[in-house]
Amino acid sequence: MKRILIEELSNCREKQVMVKGWVLRIRRLSQVVFLILRDRTGVLQVVVEPSVLEGAEISTESVVEIVGLVKSEPRSKAGFELEARSIKVLSLAENLPIQVNGATLNVPLDMALDHRVLSLRHAKINPVFKIQAILSQAFQDFLNREGFVQVFTPKIVASGTEGGTELFALDYFEEKAYLAQSPQFYKQMLVGAGYERVYEIGQVFRAEKHATSRHLNEYVSLDLEMGFIEDEHDIMDLENRLLAHMFAEVQERCAKELDMLEVRMPNVPDIPRVALLEALEILETQYSKARCDKDADLDPEGERLLSKYVLEQTGSEFVFVTDYPWTKRPMYTMPKDRGTTASFDLLFRGLEITTGGQRIHSYELLAENMRKKGLDPNHFPSYMSNFNIGMPPHGGLAIGLERLTAQLLGLSNVREASLFPRDRHRLTP
Amino acid sequence: MKRILIEELSNCREKQVMVKGWVLRIRRLSQVVFLILRDRTGVLQVVVEPSVLEGAEISTESVVEIVGLVKSEPRSKAGFELEARSIKVLSLAENLPIQVNGATLNVPLDMALDHRVLSLRHAKINPVFKIQAILSQAFQDFLNREGFVQVFTPKIVASGTEGGTELFALDYFEEKAYLAQSPQFYKQMLVGAGYERVYEIGQVFRAEKHATSRHLNEYVSLDLEMGFIEDEHDIMDLENRLLAHMFAEVQERCAKELDMLEVRMPNVPDIPRVALLEALEILETQYSKARCDKDADLDPEGERLLSKYVLEQTGSEFVFVTDYPWTKRPMYTMPKDRGTTASFDLLFRGLEITTGGQRIHSYELLAENMRKKGLDPNHFPSYMSNFNIGMPPHGGLAIGLERLTAQLLGLSNVREASLFPRDRHRLTP
Numbered sequence: 036m037k038r039i040l041i042e043e044l045s046n047c048r049e050k051q052v053m054v055k056g057w058v059l060r061i062r063r064l065s066q067v068v069f070l071i072l073r074d075r076t077g078v079l080q081v082v083v084e085p086s087v088l089e090g091a092e093i094s095t096e097s098v099v100e101i102v103g104l105v106k107s108e109p110r111s112k113a114g115f116e117l118e119a120r121s122i123k124v125l126s127l128a129e130n131l132p133i134q135v136n137g138a139t140l141n142v143p144l145d146m147a148l149d150h151r152v153l154s155l156r157h158a159k160i161n162p163v164f165k166i167q168a169i170l171s172q173a174f175q176d177f178l179n180r181e182g183f184v185q186v187f188t189p190k191i192v193a194s195g196t197e198g199g200t201e202l203f204a205l206d207y208f209e210e211k212a213y214l215a216q217s218p219q220f221y222k223q224m225l226v227g228a229g230y231e232r233v234y235e236i237g238q239v240f241r242a243e244k245h246a247t248s249r250h251l252n253e254y255v256s257l258d259l260e261m262g263f264i265e266d267e268h269d270i271m272d273l274e275n276r277l278l279a280h281m282f283a284e285v286q287e288r289c290a291k292e293l294d295m296l297e298v299r300m301p302n303v304p305d306i307p308r309v310a311l312l313e314a315l316e317i318l319e320t321q322y323s324k325a326r327c328d329k330d331a332d333l334d335p336e337g338e339r340l341l342s343k344y345v346l347e348q349t350g351s352e353f354v355f356v357t358d359y360p361w362t363k364r365p366m367y368t369m370p371k372d373r374g375t376t377a378s379f380d381l382l383f384r385g386l387e388i389t390t391g392g393q394r395i396h397s398y399e400l401l402a403e404n405m406r407k408k409g410l411d412p413n414h415f416p417s418y419m420s421n422f423n424i425g426m427p428p429h430g431g432l433a434i435g436l437e438r439l440t441a442q443l444l445g446l447s448n449v450r451e452a453s454l455f456p457r458d459r460h461r462l463t464p
Numbered sequence: 465m466k467r468i469l470i471e472e473l474s475n476c477r478e479k480q481v482m483v484k485g486w487v488l489r490i491r492r493l494s495q496v497v498f499l500i501l502r503d504r505t506g507v508l509q510v511v512v513e514p515s516v517l518e519g520a521e522i523s524t525e526s527v528v529e530i531v532g533l534v535k536s537e538p539r540s541k542a543g544f545e546l547e548a549r550s551i552k553v554l555s556l557a558e559n560l561p562i563q564v565n566g567a568t569l570n571v572p573l574d575m576a577l578d579h580r581v582l583s584l585r586h587a588k589i590n591p592v593f594k595i596q597a598i599l600s601q602a603f604q605d606f607l608n609r610e611g612f613v614q615v616f617t618p619k620i621v622a623s624g625t626e627g628g629t630e631l632f633a634l635d636y637f638e639e640k641a642y643l644a645q646s647p648q649f650y651k652q653m654l655v656g657a658g659y660e661r662v663y664e665i666g667q668v669f670r671a672e673k674h675a676t677s678r679h680l681n682e683y684v685s686l687d688l689e690m691g692f693i694e695d696e697h698d699i700m701d702l703e704n705r706l707l708a709h710m711f712a713e714v715q716e717r718c719a720k721e722l723d724m725l726e727v728r729m730p731n732v733p734d735i736p737r738v739a740l741l742e743a744l745e746i747l748e749t750q751y752s753k754a755r756c757d758k759d760a761d762l763d764p765e766g767e768r769l770l771s772k773y774v775l776e777q778t779g780s781e782f783v784f785v786t787d788y789p790w791t792k793r794p795m796y797t798m799p800k801d802r803g804t805t806a807s808f809d810l811l812f813r814g815l816e817i818t819t820g821g822q823r824i825h826s827y828e829l830l831a832e833n834m835r836k837k838g839l840d841p842n843h844f845p846s847y848m849s850n851f852n853i854g855m856p857p858h859g860g861l862a863i864g865l866e867r868l869t870a871q872l873l874g875l876s877n878v879r880e881a882s883l884f885p886r887d888r889h890r891l892t893p
Binding site (some may be wrong): 038055057060074096097098126129131153156158161168171175179182186187188189191203204205207208210212214221224228230231234237238240242244253256263360370378388396397417420422423424425426440453454459464 | 503505849
């Protein structure tokens, strides 16, 4: 007998079927036991006569195989239930450290993460990662259609790309190596290698010591890079269409999950673009928020206030902040006039989820820009060598998958959007 | 004026267009210059009057923007060519260390890898990674349709999964950590977390010191794991259908690339399954190949000979080798009778490209199996804790993406199927 999924049962009335899954709830009455069975597609009420159990031990979260008859039952939510003929315990659950069949999982986040396999079974947590998978798939589908090639670039690298000291070091045989902070150099190189348009979905690693609700030390980066652009607005145009597609896919394919999590899906309009200086002025005039210095970036409060303002003014939950100052961006960023760069961030519901921009493609300009930043181009021979062998104008962006997921689903901590988060104090499970 | 791609030009006769790309070849005649332009979609012959060049410097591999008129030209391969009106050099190529416009790239592999951006432009190398991207996409599409969820699991881990000492170590703040050898534990956990069917595409890291044409120290693993299986044959059935889909997609979507690389696509039949003991007997009787010991595995020569035999006998270029001895498989492998396990390898054209099997889902059996292998279950508390909270019978497999690509395309070294390979002696670019 072949297993049938719970979501397929509605067409099986009066038929004998075999279902398999986890015991979500047990209610023992005097004459009968009610089980709620859960598989990856839904839940099912099962009526069990005591004789069927034959003294078998059953506990919540045990894995069972049940053969029974599908009977109409108007009082059940599905309109039918299963009358069990036999039950086999495939894996007994004992001494559960947390209960996962309540309406919400009322344990601290750290405890939920310690018992991750159990907490992931909870009805309010499990859907998070089904939605995340659709976001990832939709990112790929959209870019495939736009002529992008999926690439895989090394995570063990000889040097950092973003500057700073936030690198995890390791011994690579006789050499010192690092974990990649981003695929930045590689995706630029692959544009130059003739692929023109590439994307990568992969882990990046940041040895940042601070622990906030917005940071992970290892996260999944949705990266893309494209050649033959005019300027950074081509990249923003693409991201605008990309996000519209990703959210439309989630809307269409995750109705059940969105419903369970009570998610309000955003519209993706023509996303407003505000230069950083203008944004700082808005914060000053509207919210009396003083800038720290003339090259001030947006701090978390600034990001929230600006998003609030843009939402009120335009109805958009997204805003591109453009023209970041030269001092705030890495050496590969294309400079613009008045000390700015051809760069942008994307804020979504008050949090930065994307950094992007145009990159320098001229050897001379890159060398000059490095020197201005106090870097020696001779320390980057492998990278520099790509710029005098024919490199088109290009740019790209990176979206943090966990942040995007958390913002979309209204999760207050980015850890909730990571299956097995890595942070300052967490290396397991 | 908007850039048009070369593959779109056939509908543009007598029209003025703008194309952009790399200069593949230059042929200077007395009255005229012929350029071959290459973009991501194809090549184009461009006729340039000397007056158009106006003394502009142009070299092969430079990036140019050309405006011109599309004219029918029966003598050109495409049936048309471009009469240039203006040429702008976007990025000048100088002093190329290797030439990439010959029929083949006649440089040693190490030199090709040292100058990776250039070598990737070669017509015989560029298509490799377009095909690889389709393999990856087809893997995902097939599994999405089969109800699998894409997952992302951490690459920084607290301990190894496969035993042995082939781990790269790093300092994770105050703790010692390692790079993941495989997502094995995590994908099992996610089956148990209720997702039932998961896949991951991600890097794995092996600190193996030996350098062969078949090994990389960092590679891309196509991993899947599924719950509620009967035995390891369910996994082989799935892989059989999966590979058929992946190769059909490559056949359909990479006609140009396959043609360029002169690839012979395999049929994916009902793949024969041969128990390892039987395979060793075949090697002994057919090829007088003696076994090293009673638990002998297949060595590379054995893999080649067995593939040859199966091809001759059945016409299949694939063969599942099943029932590996208990001594040769990790502690999580489901034991079977007579010292064997519910495990398999898949050989394709003489090389192992997959390892898979059923895993142990019983706490007691797992603890006992660990102890028999000299391991202490108490050293794996996080892993063990998943087996008494309801774990379904399950199994899975991993396919090495670079190996699969190399075997399909007839590349003699797996490095040729990695954009930026990492090996014993290579950490750059």
